[in-house]
Amino acid sequence: MEGEVPARAGRGVRELCEQGTGLHEAARNVRTDHAAAVAAVRAAFDPLQAELVALELESIPVARLRDVTGGRLRLGAVEAAGLRTVRAVHEASRHELRQVPGVGEQTADRALAAARQIARAVADTVTVRIDVDHPEPRTTALVIALHRLVEAGPELRRALDTAERLDTRLAELLPAARPAGGRLRLALARRERRERALAAAAELGALLTDAAATDVRLLLAQASTDLLRPAASDVEAWVDFELRPAEYYGRLAEVSEQRPDTAASEGFVPSEVAERVHAQRLDDTHRRVSLRGYQEFGARFALAQRRVVLGDEMGLGKTVQAVAALAHLAAEGHSHFLVVCPAGVLINWTREIRARSTLRVLAVHGPDRQDAHADWRERGGVAVTTFDVLHTLPAPDGTPPGMLVVDEAHYVKNPDTRRSRSVAVWTGRCERVLFLTGTPMENRVEEFRALLRHLRPDLVPTVSDTEAAAGPHAFRRSVAPAYLRRNQEDVLTELPALVHTDEWVELGPADRAAYHEAVAEGNFMAMRRAAYADPETSAKLRRLREIVAEAAANGLKTVVFSYFRDVLDAVRQGLGDSAFGPIAGSVPAARRQRLVDDFTGASGHAVLLSQIEAGGVGLNLQAASVVILCEPQVKPTLEHQAVARAHRMGQIRAVRVHRLLATDSVDDRLLRILARKERLFDAFARRSDMADATPEAVDISDASLARRIVEEEQQRLSAPTKTTTT
Structure with a gap:
């Protein structure tokens, strides 16, 4: 009823x-x-931002107001009255402007509107930085x-x-x-x-x-x-700010709405890909960390696109984006996940997963790896293993892991290596695969194609040498469904300044003699480290000590990178035994992390020594605000990686990078030849407006570079020609 x-x-x-x-x-x-x-x-932020805006407006001549109004604004009377900058007009009231002889109501209103328009544009570009050294x-x-x-x-x-x-x-x-x-x-x-x-x-x-x-x-x-x-x-x-500055800057970015350009934070992916990513839900039930906007997009990208390369520049938090994706899948009911990484960062992965999520994590490494693997298969969680151990683990049968994460994925660019074959087996069994690498392109586009063969073989034909030579935009369009990359300068506006200084010195007699001998022998590696042949008289080492002394006077921590272990031994001899390290390839992962922890926890000034290939990957060195490169590197990406260990999200001070170079030496030759490799990296691994790359630039190899430099130096020094050794 x-x-x-x-x-x-x-x-x-x-x-x-x-x-x-x-x-x-x-x-x-x-x-x-x-x-x-x-x-x-x-209330605290606005005055700081207003001051920065005012300083910028002070540098803009009042004539720029005419540009904003399409040239219709008459400013002669305004300038004659002494209002010569946009700031002066912006801070004047309508009444004050109308009191200026020759300025009518319309001119005053238009001038103020134009000044406010410029001020709004400037406000979007200035960045409020928190200076911990000068509170x-x-x-x-x-x-x-x-x-x-x-x-x-x-x-x-x-x-x-x-x-x-x-x-x-x-x-x-x-x-x-x-x-x-x-x-x-x-x-x-x-x-x-x-x-x-x-x-x-x-x-x-x-x-x-x-x-x-x-x-x-x-x-x-x-x-x-x-x-x-x-x-x-x-x-x-x-x-607390010093302990976790990235979280403070993250909250500040949310509140102040000082967000990076949307297209840049989304890696300039096509609109259809971006829409699919935005539609992807991201569950935070098992996550213990807040994400920046670009990080959330990265995690969603990995989930929505399923098999991808996350190629963010170092320091942008690729690990936490991977953890966020794993946490989401765990909330959906997936129980098993696998992370494969170099041995040097295994401990870092286990620590990050425990700190950033509620997920269970097991290190499948060392003498107990088989027991740990059995435990993981029975009880689930995130298994973290290394490339060298992966081939000893049985391939997944039945239900594969909910996601396979491969860190430093450029390690599997050579399909003929055992590590690549092992990864290929697992990527073939897993529906979701996330490759992480800050350097998906080092020397050849073919290396990037190798990564895609693991993930999206259907995309490989679109990444041809012809398309590579067509420039970065064509390249990025062809791989957009499986490739996301963002750069620090695009998404981390709060990062303090990164100041590069090339420190040129002249070789002393002993070092020059060692250099000539290495050239005559055709020994490229000996040429690169000859500047440290005599630690007592080495000009490079003398300059290094000066930089370290200056850092010590200012209470700044310093990290010293070299490709060569014997160079680091010379540095230790020159600095005394107070330096931490060195971190080297032969140092176990746990010991490396302890060295970093001790260096970070040291009060005031400290020095950490590290081989660049060992310390430039996986470790977080943001306690350092001075970076010294003992010699230029054959691969520009090695330097990018090493510097990014310090200049990364969480850094709170300006980072000063000093590269030690010897005149009339291999350093000169190396820098000139590497300029093209640097441009290649910028054009393809980063978003760039530089000129299109040539196939010749793509195909340069380390061995040919070494031969070329040795031959040129032998000719310059009129040394007998011998076969090059590297």
Whole structure:
């Protein structure tokens, strides 16, 4: 009957509405408390940004206002009145401008509008940096305000998303369901309204049941508690900032809306790929870290595209993006994951997974690797193993891992190696595969094709030598479904300055004699390290000691890279035994990490020595703000990697890079020839507007480079020609 009232109406609905009202209030409180915390950050941030904008506007001549208005603005009277910069106009009021002889109402309004337009554009480009070495009241206020958001942790984002969803839905459901709370009222209501009230009550009940099952009330209560904590002290806030600056800058980017260019943060992928990635959900249930916008896009890209290369420049957090993808898949019910990496970063992977997620992690390495593998197969989690161990593990049978992650994937660019064959077996069995590498292209486009053969063989034919020679844009279009790369300068606007200095010296008598002997022998490697032949008189070593002494005077940590172990031994002899290291290929992974931890934990100045191929991969050295390269590298990517160990997300000071070079030597020749290899790397592994690469530049090899340099030096020094050795 139309007037019949269902049994579930009445008191039961009133109780649901009471519970819903309480949940609605909790959700609105979280949003209000968060808005207050954000307002505190804005109040500290805005004056700092305004000052930077004013400084920029001060450097812009007032004539630029004419450009903004299409040349229609008459500025003669304004300039004659002494308002010669855009800042002067921007800070003037309409009334003040109209008091200037010859400036009418229209000119004043147009000038102010143009100045404000330029100021808005400048505000999008300036970056507020927090100088930990020179704290002052305004930046201290900003750090304290940010501390509250950072302390709330990664759960805050989930709480806010939940609160927003509940606030919106409950605001609709509660008024709609309340008529069902009174049986008489419901009986007298029209059928359409009665049915609407009962449907709303049913949906409200389901919403409350789900909220209880997922502890939503606790999530909201914890968020409000965190947001309402008393402000931290100056010291507490600054110390915490030094411990986790990346999280502070991440929250600042969210609040200030100082986000990188969208196209750059999404790797300039085509719109159809970007749309598919945006549609991919990202579950954070098992994640313990907040993601930057570009990192979230990277994790979604890996999930949406399934078999991809994440080629972000070093220092942008490829590991955390991989962990986010694994955490999402775990939330969907996947239980087994496999990470393959070089031995030197295995410990770093296990530490990162434990710190950034709730996932179980096992190191399948060393004498107990078979037991660890059996444990992983039985109980699940993330197994982390090395390229050298992978071939000893049985290929997956039955259900493969939910995702295979291969770190430093350029290690498998040669299909004939055992490591490449082992990886190929696993990539063939896994539906989702994520390759991580900051250098997918080193010398040849063929190396990148080798990675694609593991993942998307259908794309390989589109990456031809002809297309490579056509330039980076054609190259990126052809691999967009399986390749994502972002650069530091595009997405980490808060990074302090990176200052490169080439330190040229002249070889001393002993070093020059050693150099001539190496040239005569055709020994390329001996030529590269001849500058350290006599540590007592070495000009390079003398300059290195000066740089280290300057860093020590300023309390700065320094990392010294060389390709050669004996060069590092000479450096240690020159510096004394106080230096940490060296980190070398022969040093076990656990020992490497301890050296980095000890170096990072040392109070004040410290020096860490490292072979560039061992320390330039996987280790985080952002405690260092001075980097010394003992010699130029044959592969430009080695230098990029090494510098990025320090100049990466989390760095809080400017990084100074000093490259030691000897005049009239192999260093001169190497830099000139490598210029083309540098351009090749920039054009293809990075997004670049440089001229199209030539096939000859693509095909240069390390061996041919060494022969060329030796032959040129033998001719220059008129030394007898001998077969080149490398």
